[in-house]
Amino acid sequence: MTGVTQITLPALGGGLTVAGRVLWAATDAGAVRVEPETHSVSAAIAGVTNTSFDGSRLWAGGEHMLMELDPDSGDLLRQFALDYSAYYVAATPDAVWATDTLNSVVQRIDPSDGHVVATIKMPSKPKGTTTGEGSVWIACDGAAKVVRIDLATNRVVAEISVGSGPHNVAVGGGWVWVTNRHSSTLSKIDPATN
Numbered sequence: 001m002t003g004v005t006q007i008t009l010p011a012l013g014g015g016l017t018v019a020g021r022v023l024w025a026a027t028d029a030g031a032v033r034v035e036p037e038t039h040s041v042s043a044a045i046a047g048v049t050n051t052s053f054d055g056s057r058l059w060a061g062g063e064h065m066l067m068e069l070d071p072d073s074g075d076l077l078r079q080f081a082l083d084y085s086a087y088y089v090a091a092t093p094d095a096v097w098a099t100d101t102l103n104s105v106v107q108r109i110d111p112s113d114g115h116v117v118a119t120i121k122m123p124s125k126p127k128g129t130t131t132g133e134g135s136v137w138i139a140c141d142g143a144a145k146v147v148r149i150d151l152a153t154n155r156v157v158a159e160i161s162v163g164s165g166p167h168n169v170a171v172g173g174g175w176v177w178v179t180n181r182h183s184s185t186l187s188k189i190d191p192a193t194n
Helices: none
Strands: 013-019 022-027 030-034 048-053 058-062 065-069 076-081 088-092 095-100 105-109 116-121 126-132 135-140 145-150 156-161 166-172 175-180 185-189
Touching (some): 058 088, 095 126, 105 126, 135 166, 135 175
Antiparallel strands (some): 013 022, 048 058, 058 065, 065 076, 088 095, 105 116, 126 135, 145 156
């Protein structure tokens, strides 16, 4: 026994979000709920390109929409129509950060009513977006940079050069980690010094 279980997804998989004891996987067919004990995979929620869990709520972004889903069942709780596509999302209890790759901006959205609190211009092709260390971190694929935005002020506090094609970003263990697709590298950023 290897300790590894392969679970078939309905399409090419992308971002992963753990919401309590449930795993959500973004696929090319939409977001699916994966039950860790039984390995069952739900039907895809079409149009969802990325998800984020703020500790109690599951947020899903996609073409011209932002949705709040029940983190256990995937039931739609609320949906906000957007005039842009939120291909990547990151959530905190008081904000949802929606990254619009096509227009190179990230928008801070009030989760209580869906209105845009702030719009921050990004370098070329912002993609992976996450929160941690008091900041929002956005991997900008076309600029080979990670942009750091202060959660309290909504201001860019650093643009950090990384490898070519930064795509996914994660915060944990006191570090910020970034995968760089074009250079096949992983960047490790110290948030104390950028």
